[in-house]
Amino acid sequence: MTADTHKSSGMTKDVGVYICLLVLAGIQFVIAYQDISAKQMFERMLIVAIIEAGLALLFFMHLADNRGLRWFVIIFTVAVLFGLQYGWTDSYRLTNGVPWAQ
Amino acid sequence: MSQADLSIHGQVSRTQATEVMTAPTFSVPAKKMAMWLFIIADTATFAGCLVAYGFIRNASPNWPRPFHGVANVALMTFILLTSSLTMLLAVRAAQMGDKAKAFRWTAITAVAGILFAALHIREWMQRVGEGMTLFHNPWGTSLFGSLFYSVTGLHLLHVTGGVIALIAVGIRYQGGRYNADDLEITGLYWHFVDLVWMFVVPLVYLLNLSH
Numbered sequence: 084m085t086a087d088t089h090k091s092s093g094m095t096k097d098v099g100v101y102i103c104l105l106v107l108a109g110i111q112f113v114i115a116y117q118d119i120s121a122k123q124m125f126e127r128m129l130i131v132a133i134i135e136a137g138l139a140l141l142f143f144m145h146l147a148d149n150r151g152l153r154w155f156v157i158i159f160t161v162a163v164l165f166g167l168q169y170g171w172t173d174s175y176r177l178t179n180g181v182p183w184a185q
Numbered sequence: 186m187s188q189a190d191l192s193i194h195g196q197v198s199r200t201q202a203t204e205v206m207t208a209p210t211f212s213v214p215a216k217k218m219a220m221w222l223f224i225i226a227d228t229a230t231f232a233g234c235l236v237a238y239g240f241i242r243n244a245s246p247n248w249p250r251p252f253h254g255v256a257n258v259a260l261m262t263f264i265l266l267t268s269s270l271t272m273l274l275a276v277r278a279a280q281m282g283d284k285a286k287a288f289r290w291t292a293i294t295a296v297a298g299i300l301f302a303a304l305h306i307r308e309w310m311q312r313v314g315e316g317m318t319l320f321h322n323p324w325g326t327s328l329f330g331s332l333f334y335s336v337t338g339l340h341l342l343h344v345t346g347g348v349i350a351l352i353a354v355g356i357r358y359q360g361g362r363y364n365a366d367d368l369e370i371t372g373l374y375w376h377f378v379d380l381v382w383m384f385v386v387p388l389v390y391l392l393n394l395s396h
Contacts, residue, residue, distance in 0.1 A: 097270060097274075108263075111387050116394075118396075124392060139376055139379060143273060155211065156221065164232055
């Protein structure tokens with residue numbers, strides 16, 4: 084593959100991912116106008132955002148090309164995100180009181 | 186085995202040992218690895234802010250939904266996503282050795298960042314005009330204003346930093362002091378700023394739309 088062909092296929096992939104991201108961002112805006120509960124809306128939007136972030140990480144930030152770094156980033160980030168979930172029960176206690184208040 | 190063979194083998198093994206010792210982590214150059222570590226740390230910062238926002242939103246019974254339209258935030262999203270594409274084009278041009286083109290795309294990315302920041306500040310001014318400040322909110326809990334300005338402000342700070350970095354690195358790249366790798370590393374940061382916005386928009390704006 085020549086340098087020009089490689090550059091051309093790379094740019095095509097970049098533009099393709101960009102269009103996918105625009106479409107996914109559009110889907111988030113469509114979800115915002117759906118007649119669903121806030122919880123359902125949050126879940127759907129979060130799924131779309133995670134897909135968007137995955138595409139950006141893999142193709143814009145080139146994690147798809149480096150397996151070792153990809154696993155390092157994923158494991159560390161997921162561990163941090165799980166660690167941050169400790170306070171949800173307390174936030175429910177603030178609105179609902181019992182049984183968590185005891 | 187002759188003395189000459191031993192010498193050659195000794196030389197090879199020393200070279201191999203040096204290569205092993207100096208091989209960068211994950212085959213990533215040190216500067217790029219430093220940027221990845223910064224991005225991971227910054228992910229924790231933004232995740233902390235957004236999760237705290239979620240805790241407080243969940244725990245506030247009179248949480249307001251003050252946003253009536255999405256035109257401004259949609260335009261901001263479009264500009265930021267497009268700036269990520271222009272950044273990729275800048276890096277690709279730099280890797281092909283086309284300095285002028287790389288600088289031009291970097292400058293376009295920086296202009297897109299400035300435009301995004303201007304739209305963001307204009308939106309803040311509108312909110313302040315409606316009476317929403319850091320410690321006051323006419324529609325419900327005052328915590329909404331605090332969190333809105335904190336989360337979007339942190340992102341705006343990153344965009345501003347990114348624009349400054351793009352201008353500085355772009356000029357130095359044009360002047361021959363930096364190379365394509367430096368531009369790529371700055372691009373990594375810019376894509377990260379874009380990535381964070383993908384979570385800020387639904388959580389801070391779209392979930393607070395009035396229906």
